[in-house]
Amino acid sequence: MKTRDRIIIALGIIGIFFVFATIQIRNKQYQVEKAYAQAQQEVTSHDLQSILPYKNKYMGNAPNNINLFSHLPLSDYPRNYSQNPDTFTFEIHFEGTASGMGKNRLQKEILYSSVAGFALIDNLQSLKYDFTDQCFTVRRKDIEKQYGDLKALLNESSWHAMQEKLKKTGDVERIFTEVTLRQKKEGMSG
Amino acid sequence: MNKLKEYVDSLFRKYRQTSKIRDLKEEVYTNLEAKRMDLIAAGFSPDEAFDQVRNSITEVDSLIEGNIKIDRFSFCRERMQWMLISLLSVWVITIPLRVFYSVFALSYLLAFVILIAGVYYIYFLKQRGKQCQKQTVYVNILYYRKVKRVVWVLWSMYFLFSFVMTTCVYFGSNLWFSRPVHIDGPYALGNMLVNYFLPLLTIVIPFIFGLNERLALKYEVE
Numbered sequence: 001m002k003t004r005d006r007i008i009i010a011l012g013i014i015g016i017f018f019v020f021a022t023i024q025i026r027n028k029q030y031q032v033e034k035a036y037a038q039a040q041q042e043v044t045s046h047d048l049q050s051i052l053p054y055k056n057k058y059m060g061n062a063p064n065n066i067n068l069f070s071h072l073p074l075s076d077y078p079r080n081y082s083q084n085p086d087t088f089t090f091e092i093h094f095e096g097t098a099s100g101m102g103k104n105r106l107q108k109e110i111l112y113s114s115v116a117g118f119a120l121i122d123n124l125q126s127l128k129y130d131f132t133d134q135c136f137t138v139r140r141k142d143i144e145k146q147y148g149d150l151k152a153l154l155n156e157s158s159w160h161a162m163q164e165k166l167k168k169t170g171d172v173e174r175i176f177t178e179v180t181l182r183q184k185k186e187g188m189s190g
Numbered sequence: 191m192n193k194l195k196e197y198v199d200s201l202f203r204k205y206r207q208t209s210k211i212r213d214l215k216e217e218v219y220t221n222l223e224a225k226r227m228d229l230i231a232a233g234f235s236p237d238e239a240f241d242q243v244r245n246s247i248t249e250v251d252s253l254i255e256g257n258i259k260i261d262r263f264s265f266c267r268e269r270m271q272w273m274l275i276s277l278l279s280v281w282v283i284t285i286p287l288r289v290f291y292s293v294f295a296l297s298y299l300l301a302f303v304i305l306i307a308g309v310y311y312i313y314f315l316k317q318r319g320k321q322c323q324k325q326t327v328y329v330n331i332l333y334y335r336k337v338k339r340v341v342w343v344l345w346s347m348y349f350l351f352s353f354v355m356t357t358c359v360y361f362g363s364n365l366w367f368s369r370p371v372h373i374d375g376p377y378a379l380g381n382m383l384v385n386y387f388l389p390l391l392t393i394v395i396p397f398i399f400g401l402n403e404r405l406a407l408k409y410e411v412e
Contacts, residue, residue: 004268004272004275008274008275008278008308011279011282012304012308015278015285015301018286019285019301022286022288
């Protein structure tokens with residue numbers, strides 16, 4: 001009798017230990033996932049591997065474009081998408097203001113998303129970042145003028161070098177001014 | 191109906207009226223009637239003869255085929271212990287498998303069932319155990335054997351059915367359209383194996399039902 005009672009207690013303890021162990025492991029996994037997700041919102045730590053599956057020859061593949069831009073740093077901002085196949089333009093309509101994002105972050109993320117978009121979608125010619133107060137248009141030829149052959153960037157070392165350059169605020173501001181066409185909206189300031 | 195016939199009927203009331211029970215009842219009645227007639231012939235009044243006959247047999251449990259007398263407390267205690275051990279073993283197995291969605295709910299359900307069973311077991315030891323300690327009851331070993339057989343047959347059918355169903359879900363279209371099997375990575379493989387493995391855990395149900403016969407024989411008393 002006592003032996004069976006001991007087995008019951010031992011199994012109960014093992015079970016409770018397993019439950020706590022799995023909760024701990026799950027929490028650790030959650031922390032890692034959270035840290036990774038946070039890193040994906042930062043241009044200097046964004047993972048190239050997470051966007052490579054969306055490499056495509058044609059910008060006409062709307063789901064692929066949406067998936068690509070949903071895996072880029074600006075993805076934590078509520079938005080919707082549209083595209084114009086006649087001008088090979090993909091448009092992202094944000095629900096918030098550009099001024100609310102902070103100048104430095106906005107510039108870095110627009111530059112990074114544009115490099116990623118043009119490097120991965122072969123016939124994409126223009127990207128439009130449409131905020132409620134301002135609109136920024138970036139063209140492929142301007143980005144290529146700054147970064148050279150974009151396809152050559154699609155390896156870890158080149159990509160990382162490009163990300164490192166985005167840490168320099170002065171450079172970012174200069175390149176951003178050169179490559180973006182900024183348009184203020186009526187009744188808005190910033 | 192005479193008083194003796196009514197009395198014999200009342201002794202057999204709790205048993206299902208199978209042909210064997212009817213024969214036994216008839217035999218008991220014939221013997222008691224013969225005894226009653228002997229007593230009347232010996233000078234007893236009909237009422238006195240009936241009372242004596244009635245007092246000579248107060249239960250027929252020991253006459254039923256397959257009935258054995260057991261120590262109720264020890265029987266119930268060990269049965270509950272084995273039930274808890276079985277459920278706990280299954281629960282412990284399911285905990286690491288909780289990464290698979292299909293096991294998650296089952297694991298929590300088992301924990302809940304074990305908690306209730308554990309609380310009842312403690313209550314049994316503290317309260318009910320005291321009441322039925324030294325108590326003996328008759329159980330029918332043939333009935334336990336029959337139940338065990340039926341549960342094993344049902345479980346085998348369930349296991350075979352779930353095996354076939356899982357195979358159809360995962361490979362039905364591959365077999366039907368002669369397409370190659372494609373499994374997307376280790377998680378998908380694990381998920382599939384878990385779906386095959388889960389029904390096997392229900393083997394504790396026939397095991398628990400099978401305990402009755404073994405434990406009844408173990409705790410049989412004179």
